[in-house]
Amino acid sequence: MSAARVDDITRRLREKGIVPEECSSEDYALHRRLAEVEAENKALREREEQLRADRQLLEDILNAIPDKLTVHDRSDRVVFSNWSEEDTYWENRGGERDGTACFGCYFRGEKSCDQCQVEEVFETRRQKVIELYNPKTREYRSITVFPVNLSEGDVSMVAEYVRDVTATRKMERELRVAKEAADAANKAKSEFLASMSHEIRTPMNGVLGMLDLAMDTELDDEQREYLEAVQNSAESLLALINDILDFSKIEAGVIELDNQAFRLRKRLSALHTMFVHRAEERGLDFRFEVPDDVPDGLVGDPLRLRQVLVNLLDNALKFTEHGRVQLAVSVAEPEPDDGRVVIEFTVSDTGSGILEAHQERIFDSFAQADGSFSRRHQGTGLGLAICKRLADLMEGDISVQSTPGAGAVFSFRVPFGKAILEEKVAPRRSGAAKDAPLPEARGRILVAEDHPVNLMYIEKFLTRKGFQVRVVSDGTEVLPALREERFDLVLMDIAMPGMDGMSATQAVRGAEGLQTPSEVPIIAMTAHAMKGDREQFLAAGMDDYIGKPINSDNLLSLIFKYLHRAEA
Numbered sequence: 160m161s162a163a164r165v166d167d168i169t170r171r172l173r174e175k176g177i178v179p180e181e182c183s184s185e186d187y188a189l190h191r192r193l194a195e196v197e198a199e200n201k202a203l204r205e206r207e208e209q210l211r212a213d214r215q216l217l218e219d220i221l222n223a224i225p226d227k228l229t230v231h232d233r234s235d236r237v238v239f240s241n242w243s244e245e246d247t248y249w250e251n252r253g254g255e256r257d258g259t260a261c262f263g264c265y266f267r268g269e270k271s272c273d274q275c276q277v278e279e280v281f282e283t284r285r286q287k288v289i290e291l292y293n294p295k296t297r298e299y300r301s302i303t304v305f306p307v308n309l310s311e312g313d314v315s316m317v318a319e320y321v322r323d324v325t326a327t328r329k330m331e332r333e334l335r336v337a338k339e340a341a342d343a344a345n346k347a348k349s350e351f352l353a354s355m356s357h358e359i360r361t362p363m364n365g366v367l368g369m370l371d372l373a374m375d376t377e378l379d380d381e382q383r384e385y386l387e388a389v390q391n392s393a394e395s396l397l398a399l400i401n402d403i404l405d406f407s408k409i410e411a412g413v414i415e416l417d418n419q420a421f422r423l424r425k426r427l428s429a430l431h432t433m434f435v436h437r438a439e440e441r442g443l444d445f446r447f448e449v450p451d452d453v454p455d456g457l458v459g460d461p462l463r464l465r466q467v468l469v470n471l472l473d474n475a476l477k478f479t480e481h482g483r484v485q486l487a488v489s490v491a492e493p494e495p496d497d498g499r500v501v502i503e504f505t506v507s508d509t510g511s512g513i514l515e516a517h518q519e520r521i522f523d524s525f526a527q528a529d530g531s532f533s534r535r536h537q538g539t540g541l542g543l544a545i546c547k548r549l550a551d552l553m554e555g556d557i558s559v560q561s562t563p564g565a566g567a568v569f570s571f572r573v574p575f576g577k578a579i580l581e582e583k584v585a586p587r588r589s590g591a592a593k594d595a596p597l598p599e600a601r602g603r604i605l606v607a608e609d610h611p612v613n614l615m616y617i618e619k620f621l622t623r624k625g626f627q628v629r630v631v632s633d634g635t636e637v638l639p640a641l642r643e644e645r646f647d648l649v650l651m652d653i654a655m656p657g658m659d660g661m662s663a664t665q666a667v668r669g670a671e672g673l674q675t676p677s678e679v680p681i682i683a684m685t686a687h688a689m690k691g692d693r694e695q696f697l698a699a700g701m702d703d704y705i706g707k708p709i710n711s712d713n714l715l716s717l718i719f720k721y722l723h724r725a726e727a
Contacts, residue, residue, distance in 0.1 A: 417706070
């Protein structure tokens with residue numbers, strides 16, 4: 160203690176008459192020591208008050224915690240607990256173990272200490288968590304028992320922390336029920352989309368199929384122009400249907416690509432017909448450039464390709480007031496070594512152009528190049544974002560170069576497989592021979608299809624291509640036909656009234672004594688286009704799958720593939 164502090168205490172003792180004004184040096188030393196002791200006692204009392212206040216604050220905090228805490232020592236003594244006799248909701252007293260009251264373990268309707276974890280935690284020095292359920296009150300309780308490590312490193316106490324998790328478990332149960340309901344709703348939606356797919360695609364197959372046949376008949380230029388316009392409108396409707404059927408896939412972040420053979424120039428011709436009148440009405444120079452070195456037979460997703468090009472051409476025409484809009488197609492160099500060919504589609508215009516700052520985000524969802532143009536030219540801002548997503552899915556890329564006031568150039572590069580397709584016979588014009596000879600017979604095909612228009616289209620199309628065709632209208636008629644005749648291939652519709660295509664295929668694969676071998680190639684024809692359908696068809700024993708509306712080039716490519724495989 161400092162001398163000044165002692166002197167101050169001595170002065171106050173003199174004022175109280177405890178220390179005389181004049182005293183011997185021995186007495187003064189004694190009185191000074193008494194002052195020192197008095198000062199020390201006062202400091203201890205102040206420290207004790209502070210410790211008592213801190214302890215009370217800690218107890219108040221622990222008692223205010225809604226969860227329950229009990230601390231045990233090695234003598235089975237409860238060092239601290241915020242349980243009280245009023246905690247009937249918790250049923251705080253569990254029983255007695257060696258004459259010592261336990262806290263917090265009783266929760267199963269039995270006053271037993273079998274579930275006590277305190278001794279185990281003392282021994283293992285590891286935390287343990289258990290959860291108990293009371294079926295009578297339908298309450299859940301989470302109990303965490305953990306060691307209390309002192310500064311010396313010894314575990315002399317174990318704490319038991321109890322929390323009521325009934326509300327949490329109830330919420331989890333409600334979320335689980337809600338998820339199951341949502342899953343059921345998604346399943347119902349998928350079933351509805353699959354049904355709608357079949358009901359819409361089936362007549363669309365008839366429309367596009369009969370149009371394809373009509374285009375190969377004797378037509379004058381005006382009739383051909385009208386039919387091409389109808390065909391283009393039908394394909395636009397089909398693209399809209401595909402967008403609707405893709406809705407669930409877009410929600411899930413999954414978009415599947417088709418892989419079929421198609422003629423590039425035929426698709427581009429339909430696009431030209433779609434936009435040329437609109438360009439002429441606005442006085443624009445509208446042209447397509449497709450050099451001879453660009454292959455015509457490709458394997459890929461023609462509808463997704465069309466979706467990207469339609470979006471790019473639509474934007475070019477939308478933002479071009481005068482001048483030119485052009486689609487140029489070229490083979491990108493160098494070609495990959497995997498047998499594919501990279502085709503580059505370049506859409507250029509002389510329109511308003513895009514600011515450099517906007518070019519960086521133009522492929523983002525809901526992005527518009529300019530606020531003023533967003534009001535002048537309405538749109539969702541999703542078109543280019545979808546193009547970018549499709550380009551990535553097709554293993555390609557899309558980019559833009561533009562100068563404000565000087566137009567824009569969009570480049571879309573994507574790899575395709577190469578398809579070997581039959582050369583198209585030139586369509587007959589007025590005055591052409593009406594009864595051209597049919598090509599040499601190529602094989603016998605059995606067609607199982609219940610829709611009369613689709614049946615008529617497939618039969619006429621295959622007959623014109625030189626195949627011998629027999630048709631049946633139900634799966635129950637497939638086996639009898641295969642017993643009577645030998646066929647090289649079977650085209651099997653999936654949805655038929657008496658026996659569906661998968662059941663008929665399974666019956667064929669397991670049959671004996673047929674004129675046609677049971678391993679005959681079977682190609683599924685279906686308007687069902689949902690995820691997982693193809694896998695189901697293949698698992699049923701089918702060899703391949705073609706979706707409706709049927710693309711004639713893709714159908715021929717599949718037929719040639721399996722007939723050539725059988726010959727080999």
